[in-house]
Amino acid sequence: MKAIRFGIIGTGSIAQRFVSGLAHVPQAEAVAVFNRTTSKANLFAAANQIPQIYATLDELLASDIDAVYIATPHPSHAALSIAALKAGKAVLCEKPAAVTLAELDEVIATAQAAQRLYMEAMKPAFFPLYREIRERIAAGAIGEVKFIRAGFSNPTLPAGHAVLDPAQAGGGLLDIGIYAAFLAVDWLGATSEVQSLGRIGATGVDTFASWQSQHQHGISQLYCGLDVAGSGEALIAGTQGYVLLHDKWWNPARATLVTATGEREELARAPIGSGLNYETAHFCELLRSGQQESPILPHAKTRAALQMTLQSRQAVLGI
Numbered sequence: 001m002k003a004i005r006f007g008i009i010g011t012g013s014i015a016q017r018f019v020s021g022l023a024h025v026p027q028a029e030a031v032a033v034f035n036r037t038t039s040k041a042n043l044f045a046a047a048n049q050i051p052q053i054y055a056t057l058d059e060l061l062a063s064d065i066d067a068v069y070i071a072t073p074h075p076s077h078a079a080l081s082i083a084a085l086k087a088g089k090a091v092l093c094e095k096p097a098a099v100t101l102a103e104l105d106e107v108i109a110t111a112q113a114a115q116r117l118y119m120e121a122m123k124p125a126f127f128p129l130y131r132e133i134r135e136r137i138a139a140g141a142i143g144e145v146k147f148i149r150a151g152f153s154n155p156t157l158p159a160g161h162a163v164l165d166p167a168q169a170g171g172g173l174l175d176i177g178i179y180a181a182f183l184a185v186d187w188l189g190a191t192s193e194v195q196s197l198g199r200i201g202a203t204g205v206d207t208f209a210s211w212q213s214q215h216q217h218g219i220s221q222l223y224c225g226l227d228v229a230g231s232g233e234a235l236i237a238g239t240q241g242y243v244l245l246h247d248k249w250w251n252p253a254r255a256t257l258v259t260a261t262g263e264r265e266e267l268a269r270a271p272i273g274s275g276l277n278y279e280t281a282h283f284c285e286l287l288r289s290g291q292q293e294s295p296i297l298p299h300a301k302t303r304a305a306l307q308m309t310l311q312s313r314q315a316v317l318g319i
Ligand SMILES: NC(=O)c1ccc[n+]([C@@H]2O[C@H](COP(=O)([O-])OP(=O)(O)OC[C@H]3O[C@@H](n4cnc5c(N)ncnc54)[C@H](OP(=O)(O)O)[C@@H]3O)[C@@H](O)[C@H]2O)c1
Pocket: 010, 011, 012, 013, 014, 015, 035, 036, 037, 040, 071, 072, 073, 074, 076, 094, 095, 096, 121, 123, 162, 175
C-alpha cells in the first residue's frame, strides 16, 4: 500500500493534533510543512520529525506531496484549497470549508475541474461511535429521524483569540456552530427555512446564536456561543426512540440509545489518537481508490451546513 504524503499548511494547535493523529493512520505521513512564520514551521517540523520545511506556499505545492492538510484561520481556507487543487494536490481542509458560499462553490468547481479529492475536515462524521450510531439508526433502532437538537457554548476564550476577531471571520457560528449545522444536515438534509436569534459581543462577532431550521426531513434546533457556558450534548430524535450523544458530542465517545418503550442502551467507543485520525484515514482511503468526493461527507453536505450557518450568521450580525 502506497503511503500518502501530506504537506501541512499552518502549524498552530489543530495542525499539532492532526500530526499526532497521523501516527494512527496506516501508510500516511507528514513529509513537508509550510507556515507564514518560518521560525514556527521550523519548531513544528523539529517537534514532529517532519523532514521538509518550505518557505513559500508555491514551493510546498511544487513538491512531490500527494495532499495538503489546511490548518490556518477560516478566511484563508478557500484560497489555499484552490491553490492546492490547481497544483494537482488533494485537499483536506479544516472547518469551516470557506466563509462564503461563493468561495465554497469556487473551491468545489476547482476540485471538479482538476479532478482532485477535496474534503472538509468535519471530524465527528468519522468517529467510530458516530459510525456505529449511523449503522444502528439505518437498521431501524429509533425509527425515522425527524428532529435534531445540538449545541455548545464556551465563554473561556482569551482576549485576542482569532474566534473573537471579525477580521478572521470570528464568532461562534463559524467556529463551533458549523458542527451543529453538520449534524442537522447529516440527518435531516438541506434547509428550506432558518430562523435565528442571537447577540453580538464587544469585538463585533456573534457571541450567541440560537437557530432553528426546517430541513428536507425534519426540524433542527441548534445553539452556539462564546459568552455563556453551555454543555455540548446532541439529541437525534426518531419516530421510535432517540440517541443522546454526550458532551462533547463532536468528539463522540459516549451515547445513550433509548427506544420509545423506554429500553436504554449505553454506547461507548473511546477514540484513539487525537480523533482527527479517523477523518484522515477515510481521506487516505478515498485518495488511494481514486475518488474525488467522500460518500460520507459529499460536497453538497458541506455546502448545506455552511449555507445554514451563514444564513444564521447574517441574521444575527445584520449583514
Ligand atoms: N477540527 C477541529 O477539532 C478544530 C479545532 C480547532 C481549530 N480548528 C480549525 O482549524 C483552523 C486553525 O485553528 P487553530 O486553532 O489551529 O489556529 P492557530 O493555533 O491560531 O494556528 C493558526 C495557524 O495558521 C497560521 N496563519 C494565521 N493567519 C494566517 C493567514 N492569514 N494565512 C496563512 N496562515 C495563517 C498561523 O501562523 P503563525 O504561526 O504565523 O501565527 C498558524 O500557523 C481554524 O479554521 C479552526 O476552525 C479545527
